[in-house]
Amino acid sequence: MQSVREIAEEIVAREGGFVDDPDDPGGATKHGVTIHTMRRLGLDLTGDGVVGVADVRALSRAQAVEIFIRHYFEAPRIALLPEALRASVFDMYVNAGANAVRILQRLLREMGFAVAVDGVIGPQTAQAAARAAEPDPGLLRDAYGVARRNYYFRLADRRPASRKYARTRAGGKGGWIRRAEAFISPRFHLDEAAFQRRVATWG
Secondary structure (H helix, E strand, O other), X not given: OOOHHHXXXXXXXXXXXXXXXXXXXXXXXXXXXXXXXXXXXXOOOXXXXXXXXXXXXXXXXXXXXXXXXXXXXXXXXXXXXXXXXXXXXXXXXXXXXXXXXXXXXXXXXXXXXXXXXXXXXOHHHHHHHHHHOOOOHHHHHHHHHHHHHHHHHHHHHHOHHHHHHHHOXXXXXXXXXXXXXXXXXXXXXXXXXXXXXXHHHHO
């Protein structure tokens, strides 16, 4: 079993270094930590009294790992979920915030569990997820990964500027579909033909 720290280190490696893409609503980002997150946390690394792009550039990998563990795993209480889900939900929380939990909650509702879709992991969501993971936790992990992939596709359907993040198959920062598929069984991965059919309408 991977430790939370090991998962966080993998997320940092997946996110890559400094990026300031005008099409990315997150703004300047390094190791997956956005300028908005750093402002919310008051991380003035340069000591100039302002949290800006220079502070994002100054962020270390070790600092990013600590931010993810504290604010994206511990704070949303991902440890309450079945072990099979934790890495994928943690990774998605870094990428999409509370939407990571809403995706799970919608999936659980589709499976017949009466849970609120509020983006919060409480006893109701944790208990439903535990029940849904029986007897094969891998099936729930795969279902969540497919739901993640569908979320990314729908987001790109609605927002043309985001399509490049879903279209790329290179992995790493921006490789949304490959990122989701990294957490599901290979038999549920889209082959190239199926992928091209799905994105064909984007032009």
